[in-house]
Amino acid sequence: MKKRIQTDNAPAPTGPYSQAILEGGFVFISGQDGIHPNGESAGETIALQTEAALRNIESILKEAGGSLENLVFVTCHLDDLTEEKANEFNQAYRKYFNQVEKKPARITVGSQLLDGKVEITAIASIDR
Template identity: 60%
Template sequence: MKEQIFSEHAPRPTGPYSQGIKFGDFIFVSGQDGYQPNGSLKGNTVAEQTDAALTNIKNILREKGADLEDIVHMTCHLSELTESNVHEFNRVFESFFKSIEVKPTRITVGSQLLGVKVEITAIASMV
C-alpha cells in the first residue's frame, strides 16, 4: 500500500502531488527546491537553496522514521550547470552527507527550473 507523507517542516506542495510516498520499504521524495516551510525562498545562491532542499528532504524522511543515511539515490537539478555552481552544490551536499559512510548514488543535471536554482529528489530504503 502507498502511504502519503506530509511534513509541516517542508513546503506544502504547489500542485497535485505528494511531498513523499512510502511504498513498502521505500520512500520516494518529490523534488525539493530552495523554498522553506514558510513559503519563502532561501536566498539567491546555489548553496542556500541546496541547504533548504536537503533540509526539506531530511524533514520529509523523518516523518516515516528515515533519515539521510537511508537514501539510496538522488536526482539533482541545477538551473545553470556551471563549474562554480556544481562546486557550490557539492560543498553543501558534502556537509549533509559527510558522516554517512555509504553515500547515495546521484545524478546531477542542468534543467530549466522555474524561479529556483536547485531541485532534488530522493529515494530512500527502510531495509
C-alpha cells in the first residue's frame, strides 16, 4: 500500500508532489535541490548544493526508516557537466558515500534546472 513520506527536516514540496513515496519496500524520493529545509539556498557552489541535497535525502530516508545504506539508485542532475564541475560534485558526493559499503548505482546527467546547480532523485529499498 502506497505511503507518503514527509519530514520537516527536508524542504517541503513546491508543487503537486510528495517528498517521497514508500511502496512495495521501495522509497522513491523526489528531486532534492541544493536548498535547506527552510527553503534557503545552501550556497552558490555545486559542492554546497550537493551536500544540502544529500542531507535532505538522508533526512527523508530516516523518516522512512532507512539510511543512505538503503539507496539502490541515484539520478544526479547537474547544470554544468564540465570536468571541473563534475569533480567538485564527486568530491561532495563522496563525503556522503565513503562509509556506505554497497554504494548505489548512479547516473549523472546534464540538465537545464529551474533553480540551482544540482538536483538529486533516489530510490531506496527498505525492508519492512
